[in-house]
Amino acid sequence: MAFMGGAATARPQTTVTDPVRVMVVDDSVVVRGLIGRWIDEDPALAVVASHRNGKLAVDDIVRSNPDVVVLDVEMPEMDGITALPLMLKAKPGLVVVMASTLTRRNAEISLKCLSLGAADYVPKPESNSGVTTSAGFRTEVVQKVKTLGQRAQMRGGRGHVSHPEPSPRQAPPVSPAPTARPIASPAPRATTSGAGPSLRPYSSMAPKVLLIGSSTGGPQALTKLFSEIGPAIVNVPVLVTQHMPATFTSILAEHITKAAGRRAAEGVHGEPLMPGRIYVAPGGRHMVVGKQGMETCVLLNDLPPVNFCKPAVDPLFESAASIFGASILACVLTGMGHDGAAGAVRIANGGGSVIAQDEESSVVWGMPGAVAQAGAAAEILPLDQIGSKITRILGGRR
Known part of the structure; x- marks a missing residue:
């Protein structure tokens, strides 16, 4: 049963087999009721x-836990x-x-809330009627609450969901979402010693472009990463696809x-790639690279979502692989x-290098985990080591 007003009666402490416990906070009784019903139906x-x-x-917070x-x-x-900060102070490890x-x-x-400790966000339709009719909003709320909540239950709030799941972000609200494309078969690759994903060798060629893909937890990770690699990207263009709606991507x-x-x-659309510039895929459009005459340019398109996402990382990675080949450095x-993951396999098969964030430092180890499991990564690193690695590679070192 979804609650429309005050707090529910407190329940016993959560165990890893219990349902994810959810609090809904919204000034609209309609929105509270709808979100509560969607959650309780799972x-x-x-x-x-x-x-x-x-x-x-x-x-x-303390009573309802x-x-x-x-x-x-x-x-x-x-x-x-x-x-937000009062909630996090009252219950450290809470997912908001x-x-x-x-x-x-x-x-x-x-x-701003992400920088203050919120785990993620969901864009909400502007009207109650929009909330009622938006299948995309419903799917995104439920999927994020479940994925992030199960992560919180694991390891006392420090666990990570490592199995790749289809991301609902920006799925079409009415028509069925397109089927995710299969990941291409990887070419033979170097293997690591002991258990764990197989790794590819790094490319011996100097990178001519840096590509970055991210989703849940990405804004915080991108801020940290760019604070470290800013001085190092003077000689290469950088293209970023973060799963985000319009308005959010400009900010x-x-x-x-x-x-x-x-x-x-x-x-x-149509602007040439310039060294030292950072290009962010705009919300609601795919960003790829292509040739216009002799110049390599940013190209935008309005094709259907890929992997339930628009913008999506795979189109960017795959288009770059056909142009830059082994001169790509990518990071998921x-x-x-x-x-x-499919785009990372294309890059790796073409001789380029892909770095995947490790499970422990990821908010959700879906995208980088899929890259690792596909055998497309040259290295799997914690976030606090990725910046220095990229800096070394762009500086001609390994």
Whole structure:
């Protein structure tokens, strides 16, 4: 049963076999009711509390003991950005998923919340009727709550979901999502000693481009990574695909600019690739690379979602593989699903190099885990080692 008003009666402490315990916080009774019903319809999830503002939620965190909070950004009395740090202080390890409509202000607040400790966000339709009819929003809320909640249950809030799952982000709201493409068969590869994924050798050629793909947990990871590699990317263009809707990606580019100390912006159709520039795939469009005359350019398209995502990582990786070959350095960071794995195999089969973020440092080890399991990675590294590795490679060292 979904709760429409105050807190539910507190339940016993969670074990790894219990449903994920969820608190829903939104000033709209309609939204609270819908999200609560969707969650309770999944046997792996259970609503333990529902509140109309942040203050009531903060006061109830200890008693209701949720694993995950779905937290609205805009609410009376106490909004989401004010409630977030108080919730995390009351229950360290709590997973908070921000929900906000697609305005620039709310996108900025949502990204700020990620830097304050929120695990992820979901873009919310602007009207209650939109919430009611959006299959995409429903799918994304349930999938993220389940995946991140099960992660929280593992290892006392420090576990990671390592199995690749199809990511629901930006799935078409009405028509069925396209079937994810199979991952290409990898070519023979070098093997590691002992257990674990097989690794490819790094390319012996100097990179002419750096490609990065990410999803859940990506904004935080990208900020950290670019703060470290900013000085090193002077001689190569950098292309980033982060699963995000429109509005969010332009703000993400601004954050990357500050972190890297170099200009980052959404890619523009037809603009040439320039060394030292950072191109971010705009929300709602795929970004690829192609030739226009003698120049290699950014190309945008409005083709259907790939791996349930738009923008998707695979189109970028695959298009770059056909142009740059063994002169590619790519990195797949934290994220749900397996987007990027097929493209990583293409890059590796062409002689390029792919770095995958490791499981321990990933918010969700879906995308990088799929790359590792496909045998496409040259190395699997924690986030705090990826920046220095990229810097060494771009500097001509290994």
